[in-house]
Amino acid sequence: xxxxxxxxxxxxxxxxxxxxxxxxxxxxxxxxxxxxxxxxxxxxxxxxxxxxxxxxxxxxxxxxxxxxxxxxxxxxxxxxxxxxxxxxxxxxxxxxxxxxxxxxxxxxxxxxxxxxxxxxxxxxxxxxxxxxxxxxxxxxxxxxxxxxxxxxxxxxxxxxxxxxxxxxxxxxxxxxxxxxxxxxxxxxxxxxxxxxxxxxxxxxxxxxxxxxxxxxxxxxxxxxxxxxxxxxxxxxxxxxxxxxxxxxxxxxxxxxxxxxxxxxxxxxxxxxxxxxxxxxxxxxxxxxxxxxxxxxxxxxxxxxxxxxxxxxxxxxxxxxxxxxxxxxxxxxxxxxxxxxxxxxxxxxxxxxxxxxxxxxxxxxxxxxxxxxxxxxxxxxxx
Amino acid sequence: xxxxxxxxxxxxxxxxxxxxxxxxxxxxxxxxxxxxxxxxxxxxxxxxxxxxxxxxxxxxxxxxxxxxxxxxxxxxxxxxxxxxxxxxxxxxxxxxxxxxxxxxxxxxxxxxxxxxxxxxxxxxxxxxxxxxxxxxxxxxxxxxxxxxxxxxxxxxxxxxxxxxxxxxxxxxxxxxxxxxxxxxxxxxxxxxxxxxxxxxxxxxxxxxxxxxxxxxxxxxxxxxxxxxxxxxxxxxxxxxxxxxxxxxxxxxxxxxxxxxxxxxxxxxxxxxxxxxxxxxxxxxxxxxxxxxxxxxxxxxxxxxxxxxxxxxxxxxxxxxxxxxxxxxxxxxxxxxxxxxxxxxxxxxxxxxxxxxxxxxxxxxxxxxxxxxxxxxxxxxxxxxxxxxxxxxxxxxxxxxxxxxxxxxxxxxxxxxxxxxxxxxxxxxxxxxxxxxxxxxxxxxxxxxxxxxxxxxxxxxxxxxxxxxxxxxxxxxxxxxxxxxxxxxxxxxxxxxxxxxxxxxxxxxxxxxxxxxxxxxxxxxxxxxxxxxxxxxxxxxxxxxxxxxxxxxxxxxxxxxxxxxxxxxxxxxxxxxxxxxxxxxxxxxxxxxxxxxxxxxxx
Numbered sequence: 001x002x003x004x005x006x007x008x009x010x011x012x013x014x015x016x017x018x019x020x021x022x023x024x025x026x027x028x029x030x031x032x033x034x035x036x037x038x039x040x041x042x043x044x045x046x047x048x049x050x051x052x053x054x055x056x057x058x059x060x061x062x063x064x065x066x067x068x069x070x071x072x073x074x075x076x077x078x079x080x081x082x083x084x085x086x087x088x089x090x091x092x093x094x095x096x097x098x099x100x101x102x103x104x105x106x107x108x109x110x111x112x113x114x115x116x117x118x119x120x121x122x123x124x125x126x127x128x129x130x131x132x133x134x135x136x137x138x139x140x141x142x143x144x145x146x147x148x149x150x151x152x153x154x155x156x157x158x159x160x161x162x163x164x165x166x167x168x169x170x171x172x173x174x175x176x177x178x179x180x181x182x183x184x185x186x187x188x189x190x191x192x193x194x195x196x197x198x199x200x201x202x203x204x205x206x207x208x209x210x211x212x213x214x215x216x217x218x219x220x221x222x223x224x225x226x227x228x229x230x231x232x233x234x235x236x237x238x239x240x241x242x243x244x245x246x247x248x249x250x251x252x253x254x255x256x257x258x259x260x261x262x263x264x265x266x267x268x269x270x271x272x273x274x275x276x277x278x279x280x281x282x283x284x285x286x287x288x289x290x291x292x293x294x295x296x297x298x299x300x301x302x303x304x305x306x307x308x309x310x311x312x313x314x315x316x317x318x319x320x321x322x323x324x325x326x327x328x329x330x331x332x333x334x335x336x337x338x339x340x341x342x343x344x345x346x347x348x349x350x351x352x353x354x355x356x357x358x359x360x361x362x363x364x365x366x367x368x369x370x371x372x373x374x375x376x377x378x379x380x381x382x
Numbered sequence: 383x384x385x386x387x388x389x390x391x392x393x394x395x396x397x398x399x400x401x402x403x404x405x406x407x408x409x410x411x412x413x414x415x416x417x418x419x420x421x422x423x424x425x426x427x428x429x430x431x432x433x434x435x436x437x438x439x440x441x442x443x444x445x446x447x448x449x450x451x452x453x454x455x456x457x458x459x460x461x462x463x464x465x466x467x468x469x470x471x472x473x474x475x476x477x478x479x480x481x482x483x484x485x486x487x488x489x490x491x492x493x494x495x496x497x498x499x500x501x502x503x504x505x506x507x508x509x510x511x512x513x514x515x516x517x518x519x520x521x522x523x524x525x526x527x528x529x530x531x532x533x534x535x536x537x538x539x540x541x542x543x544x545x546x547x548x549x550x551x552x553x554x555x556x557x558x559x560x561x562x563x564x565x566x567x568x569x570x571x572x573x574x575x576x577x578x579x580x581x582x583x584x585x586x587x588x589x590x591x592x593x594x595x596x597x598x599x600x601x602x603x604x605x606x607x608x609x610x611x612x613x614x615x616x617x618x619x620x621x622x623x624x625x626x627x628x629x630x631x632x633x634x635x636x637x638x639x640x641x642x643x644x645x646x647x648x649x650x651x652x653x654x655x656x657x658x659x660x661x662x663x664x665x666x667x668x669x670x671x672x673x674x675x676x677x678x679x680x681x682x683x684x685x686x687x688x689x690x691x692x693x694x695x696x697x698x699x700x701x702x703x704x705x706x707x708x709x710x711x712x713x714x715x716x717x718x719x720x721x722x723x724x725x726x727x728x729x730x731x732x733x734x735x736x737x738x739x740x741x742x743x744x745x746x747x748x749x750x751x752x753x754x755x756x757x758x759x760x761x762x763x764x765x766x767x768x769x770x771x772x773x774x775x776x777x778x779x780x781x782x783x784x785x786x787x788x789x790x791x792x793x794x795x796x797x798x799x800x801x802x803x804x805x806x807x808x809x810x811x812x813x814x815x816x817x818x819x820x821x822x823x824x825x826x827x828x829x830x831x832x833x834x835x836x837x838x839x840x841x842x843x844x845x846x847x848x849x850x851x852x853x854x855x856x857x858x859x860x861x862x863x864x865x866x867x868x869x870x871x872x873x874x875x876x877x878x879x880x881x882x883x884x885x886x887x888x889x890x891x892x893x894x895x896x897x898x899x900x901x902x903x904x905x906x907x908x909x910x911x912x913x914x915x916x917x918x919x920x921x922x923x924x925x926x927x928x929x930x931x932x933x934x935x936x937x938x939x940x941x942x943x944x945x946x947x948x949x950x951x952x953x954x955x956x957x958x959x960x961x962x963x964x965x966x967x968x969x970x971x972x973x974x975x976x977x978x979x980x981x982x983x984x
Contacts (some may be wrong), residue, residue: 056903341972352902359914359957365905 001032008036046058053352058295065289066091084258086286094260094279097303101259106220108234108244109254115231124249125223125234126161130216133209134237136168137188140210142202149190149206163215175212179205217243241266264309272309276300284299323347325354384423386430399423399430403487406432411445411475421481431483438550440479441510442472443490443503451494451504452476454479477506500755508810509571517571519746520794520807525787532748540744541616542582542855552621552728557735557859560615565854566798567791569808583746583856584613585799588792589771589835590780590849593763596755602743605775607759609737613772614857616731618864619713622702623903624675626725633680635688635700637727648673653701673703674712674729706888707866709733709821733863740862745853747788749779753897757838765833767851773855779816789972792851793831794818799852800825867891879917879958890916917958925950930961952978 006023016039024032062170068086085093085103093101108128129192134140139152153165156361165183172188173181182189190209192201239257244250245266257263258279264272277293277300284291302317303310309317316332321327324340324347339345349355352362361367384399385392396402403423409415422431445452453476460466471477480488480503490503491600497504509517516522516534525533532567541559546556547552562581565572572578586608597603604613628634638660639653652673655666660676668674678697704710710733720726735741737753744750764770780788791807797818798805806813819829827833832847867885875882881890893913901910924931924942926949933953940951954976964974 051905053902056899058420060899060903114780154470337967337972341967346977356898356910356914357957357963358960359911359918361907362902362910363907364902365907367907367911 001029004029004032004036008040012036012039016043042170051365053364054298056352058298061291061295062091062299065284065287065291068289069287073198086283090283091280094283095299095303095312096278097260097309097313097316099261103237104219104239104257104259104262105233106239106241106244106257107255108236108238109251110232110234111249111251114249115233115251118225118232120249121225121232123236124247125225126216127247128217128234128236128244129223130218130238131161131214133168133172133212133214137210140206142199142206144199147191147197147199147202149202149209150184151188151190151209153186153188155186161215168214171214172209172212176205176209196325222247260309264304269304269307269309273300273304276303276309321351323349323351323354325349325357326351329353329357384428384430386432389435390431396430399428403430411478412772413473413475417472417479420479420481420484422481423487433481433483435780438481440481442477442506443488444477444480444506445475446491446497446501449497449499449501451497453504507567509808512809514571514575517569517809517810518575518577519787520565520567520569520805521787521790521812522809523787523812524790525747526784528663529748529783529785529787532750533744533746536744536748536750536856536858537582539747539858539860540582541859543580544858546580548619549714552730553619554621557616557618557861559857560617561612563854566852567794567805567807567854568635569812570806571808585795585852585856586613586772587769587850587852588773588775588855589763590775590777590792591763591835591844591846592776592778593757593774594755596757597751597774597776598754598778600749600751600776600779602751602776603756603762604737604753604756605759605762605770605772606756606768607762608772609756612739614737614743614855616735616857618710618735618861620708620710620731620733622674622729622731624677624727626677626722626727627679628679628724635679636697637675637677637725640675640699640701641697643696643767644678644699645696648699648701648703653705660973661715661717662712662729664712664715667710668704668712668731669709670704670706673701674731675727676701702922704731705886707863723833735861735863737857738862740866742858742860743773744856744858745787745791746856746951747791749775749783749785749788750858751776751779761838763835763838763848765835767833769833769850770838771850788853789849790815790818791830791853792849793822795852795854796827796831796850797821797825799826874917878962879919881916914957918955919958920953920955921961922951922953923976923978925952925978928977929973930964954978966980 001025002021005017005024008017008381020032020035020039027035058318066088069091070158083103084105086103088141089102109115110121110124116122133151136154136157137151138154141150141152142148143150153168158165158168165188169181169183172190176190178193180191180193188209190205192205194201205304217240219238219240220236224235226235227233239259240264241255241259242265244255245252256275256278258275259334260272260275260279263275277296280296280299281293303312306320310320312318314327318330319327321330324336324345328336328340340347349358349360350363352364355362355367383397385394386394386396386400400423403421403776404706406415406421408417410417410419416434418434420433420440422433423429424431445666453471456478457466457471468477472479488502489500490505491497491501492505492508494504500833502814512522512530513534515537516530518537519525519530519533522530522533541557542562543558544556548556560584561584563584564578565583566579566585570579592598598979624637626635626637639656640647641660652671653676655662655668655672656676657663662668662674677700679700680697682698708731710731713730713732716730718726718728737756738754739754740752742750742752759770762770763774793815794805794807794813801821805818821827822831828847831849831851833850835844835848835850837844865885869881869888871888872890873882873890874880883889883892898910901907901913922931922933922940923929924944924945927942929942931940931949931951933951934942939947941947942949942951964976967974
């Protein structure tokens with residue numbers, strides 16, 4: 001039995017062979033051979049034939065459902081306050097490889113020990129969320145008599161996130177080196193080191209103090225613990241994958257971000273490819289549409305094949321096409337033609353669009369195979 | 383202290399704002415101030431704005447004092463008797479016009495029953511929120527607002543009697559409907575607007591059902607018998623104009639039957655409808671390419687007039703003839719003179735348009751569609767009482783559009799045609815559906831408007847009861863005869879040698895970028911090449927310098943103007959547009975080379 005299966009190794013994919021192998025005890029020899037033969041035929045049938053224009057078929061497979069997509073940008077991820085951009089704009093964002101995306105967010109999964117405990121999850125969420133000084137202050141005021149800024153602290157909030165006013169003063173003093181930070185009961189007093197400073201400077205100090213980073217992970221502006229299935233996960237607005245992955249309680253395997261550039265930087269290009277597949281599938285499913293996974297995989301390969309995440313733009317994948325005419329027919333034709341003329345580029349006319357321009361048969365489908373005539377050797381004839 | 387502004391310019395202050403405003407309003411109502419004056423009090427900023435400028439949108443309202451409308455029954459009876467006019471009501475201070483600003487200071491009641499002490503004005507009629515054409519849609523308050531928009535849009539495209547002197551007019555691209563009817567289900571604005579004097583549709587019997595699938599996706603099925611009885615027939619008018627222009631050196635165009643010597647003479651057959659003066663005779667039925675007005679023009683360039691030239695006095699043929707696909711009968715011929723004193727001839731062609739596949743129809747509720755099939759009367763479905771619908775309308779057009787008004791009009795139309803009376807379908811103030819149903823029941827029909835129907839082909843009874851009614855249907859001005867277009871070969875552009883664009887010029891149909899992608903996706907490489915062959919040319923390339931060489935067809939000799947005779951020169955096939963691109967690059971100082979490779983070498 002094993003031998004027969006071994007014969008098909010390399011002909012049928014291993015995953016299929018394993019599946020057949022695990023069920024082979026229900027079959028006799030003849031049946032097994034028949035199953036393998038039929039699997040092989042089905043596999044061969046599913047293969048793409050040489051000369052199939054997969055690029056255009058993929059483009060059309062995205063383009064047709066794209067016309068049905070609603071231009072609705074935002075979608076509330078279950079609960080209010082946190083929204084994620086979806087639909088056609090998000091799809092364009094991915095395929096163009098935008099550096100700054102509209103709604104960066106993370107999906108943080110937790111380790112088994114703590115993903116069922118609401119209090120623990122909330123605690124971790126509080127650690128992750130970035131806190132700036134202004135969020136801890138109920139009232140800022142400028143004392144004109146003493147020329148100083150007075151900030152009234154929110155006691156409850158400070159207790160919630162688990163720090164003391166002393167540490168706040170310490171952090172403030174470290175970041176705002178040009179001023180003196182003092183404590184006065186519930187208040188924190190900020191004063192410039194220079195005496196008799198002007199009002200504008202005090203005002204500037206107040207604005208600067210507001211944005212002082214106190215606690216948490218930079219970039220994560222909102223956190224939202226959500227129950228999904230039978231575990232709690234944390235959704236965030238704003239991403240910082242590198243810092244979040246360093247937290248002990250977090251499941252490093254499942255935690256993801258929707259910023260593909262960040263994934264490529266932190267986890268590598270293969271992870272970015274998978275992220276493109278996941279994000280794209282997500283968008284399409286959300287719209288109630290269906291696109292074959294192979295098209296999505298193909299486009300992800302195109303975007304990441306150079307080792308860097310590149311979009312389908314004139315500065316990305318399209319701009320790196322070999323043919324001058326193909327590049328010129330996409331965007332900014334004059335630029336491409338002039339540069340080609342300056343460096344004396346040669347166009348081999350190997351792709352589709354150039355041959356359409358020249359009215360030659362395009363090298364896909366029936367245009368791909370060539371007849372090779374074998375000329376009789378002249379010497380032999382003599 | 384309140385600031386007062388006249389047309390946004392500060393003019394002074396008043397101490398008691400309310401008293402001031404009341405005085406202004408009273409004076410206006412007493413007709414001592416112009417009725418065009420509007421005053422607005424902004425209480426928050428303590429400012430009064432008086433506006434007398436042009437271009438403000440204003441609307442009339444009935445004035446209310448102490449919770450009592452100033453418009454009384456006596457006014458109404460006097461209005462009816464013609465003793466009182468609209469302008470009298472304004473003079474007497476019963477109705478006033480408010481602009482958008484002054485409206486902010488008012489409290490307007492929708493109906494007389496709603497009036498309280500606080501109200502300052504009363505709405506004349508709730509239908510005032512709709513425009514005139516939109517008000518013509520019956521039961522509009524039962525329909526979806528978006529459909530109401532479209533409904534009023536399609537009404538403007540409906541064919542009808544657009545002007546009663548249409549026989550004397552020379553309008554371009556107009557149609558006149560034969561046998562237009564006044565609608566059974568109507569609003570009071572049909573009477574006010576004298577709609578019956580210029581109706582734009584016909585009352586038809588309509589069944590909501592599917593029949594043999596020919597009315598899918600908004601298309602409709604028409605009864606051939608109804609068409610033969612004259613349903614939705616129209617006349618299409620198209621004028622042809624020719625002017626006898628005058629040129630330099632005393633030359634001028636001449637309207638005549640062209641001489642055989644004339645350059646570009648067509649053939650005797652083409653001029654057969656022309657009378658001696660070079661113009662067609664009325665009631666001549668013309669077909670494609672027949673000449674309407676014969677004309678010759680002097681040579682285009684004066685140089686051609688040189689004394690010793692053989693072609694000296696040859697004139698050009700410049701007649702007006704019917705274009706591809708056009709036909710019709712000459713309706714009238716008009717000979718006159720224009721402002722410059724040139725002879726001007728206008729010929730109006732009339733074409734009888736009988737409904738055909740693809741003509742566009744619509745109800746008044748934004749339910750438009752084209753004819754999908756015209757079925758013989760004997761094959762149409764019929765009701766138990768033998769009624770055969772004129773139109774079959776698809777049921778799938780109703781749920782997503784939510785045009786309940788369409789259904790109610792059918793019901794109301796049925797009642798109206800059975801009772802022999804007009805039904806008031808005025809928006810917000812119509813006859814109630816419940817009453818219509820009761821009346822329908824009295825006539826012996828089901829109160830929901832459905833009837834048992836039978837298949838006209840097999841005679842079988844349909845399982846479902848079919849909703850049948852009468853409604854006003856419009857034939858829209860979009861007819862296939864004006865849009866149908868196809869071409870095999872024809873005129874090309876001078877520059878690119880590609881086919882020209884547009885139906886009127888007999889242009890080609892573009893196989894666009896996305897269509898091209900379809901060919902590529904199918905791998906139909908050679909089919910794609912063949913489709914884009916319209917501008918192919920054969921050029922000769924010098925294999926040494928890669929540029930175009932010269933091929934002398936007489937002596938069959940190839941030369942390259944740069945490299946001479948002793949080089950390999952090969953002929954290749956290219957699109958002319960690409961040759962043009964290479965030429966333009968050369969003009970820019972870029973040197974494009976074509977490097978050739980043998981097709982048979984591997």
